Amino acid sequence: MRSDLPVLxxxxxxxxxxRARLAVAASGVPVELREIVLRDKAAAFLAVSESATVPCLELPDQVIDESFDIMVWALAQNDPDGWLQMPDTGHTLVAEADGPFKTALDRTKYHSRHPDRDPGESRADGMAFLNKLEDQLGEGWLFGGKPSLADMAILPFVRQFAFVDKARFDADAGPNVTRWLDVFLNSTAFAAIMPKLPKWHDGDTQTLFETEIILPAESEQTTPTT
Ligand SMILES: N[C@@H](CCC(=O)N[C@@H](CS)C(=O)NCC(=O)O)C(=O)O
Incomplete structure (x- = not known):
């Protein structure tokens, strides 16, 4: 039992x-991982998270309640793969992904909750963002041949968008976006951040999340055949 560990x-x-787990894993900073069930949130989580949303990182001297801030905090501790080295336009892309693209994603995925919206139009809005990224992904990642903070902040949402209707996505998405998502989904990094954990209860044995993650540089990527 290590009481000094940050709790994620x-x-x-x-x-x-x-995306928070991706950056924490890339930084190599060990944390205790606690799996929260959204319909039955643990009291200890509600006591620290002002927004009552995941992820939330509890440090000895502060609580970080926004996923992107957790990414930046983790990489500021240690950034062996240079994810923070990206142009300012990376922040603009993340803001677009978190704003209009996330709205389009929610309206596509949960279209019954948005009866006033045409799901086809919402999907087209989401695809328009991905088509914009297509031109930028020629070297494999958004800013060249290696992943950056922006890739890792955006890809989990692209994954969700794609799986709303994967067959349709595969038919419509450009080859660069398709490869970008495939490389991510097939990476050891993605596998490493998706451990299946039971719901956390106060008093449980600590689950240590400490992993070295590796994402292939463009030269090592294999082009999907489908
Ligand atoms: N702005 C927050 C949003 C996080 C968020 O909305 N997480 C969802 C789960 S994907 C959540 O916890 N929702 C609360 C709930 O469903 O009760 C962040 O970036 O961390």
Whole structure:
């Protein structure tokens, strides 16, 4: 039992939590991982997370309640793969992904909750963002031949968008976006951040999340045949 570890409250399938876990894993900073069930949130989580959303990182001297801030914090501790080295336009892309693209994603995925919206139009809005990224992914990642903070902040949401209707996505998405997502989904990094954990309860044995993750540089990527 290590009481000095930062605690990362997380939920396996949440794209915000995924991006936090990606950056924490890339940094190599060990944390205790606690799996939160959204319909039955643990009291210890509600006591620290002002927004009551995952992810939330509890440090000895502060709580970080926004996924992107958790990414930046982790990489500021240690950034062996240079994810923070990206142009300012990376931040603009993340803001677009978190704003209009996320809105389009929610309206496509949960279209019954948005009866006033044409799901086809919402899907087209999402695809328009991905088509914009297509031109930028020629070297494999958004900013050249290696992944950056922006790739890792955006990809979990692209994954969710793609799986709303994967066959349609495969038919419509450009080859660069398709390869970008495939490389991510097939990476050891993605496997490493998706451990299946039971719901966390106060008093449980600590689950240590400490992993070295590796994403292939463009030269090592294999082009999907499908
Ligand atoms: N802005 C937050 C959003 C996080 C968020 O909305 N997470 C969802 C799960 S994917 C959540 O916890 N929702 C609360 C709930 O469903 O009760 C962040 O970036 O961390």
């Amino acid at each position: 409250y997380s939920f396996r399938r949440c794209p915000y939590a995924m």
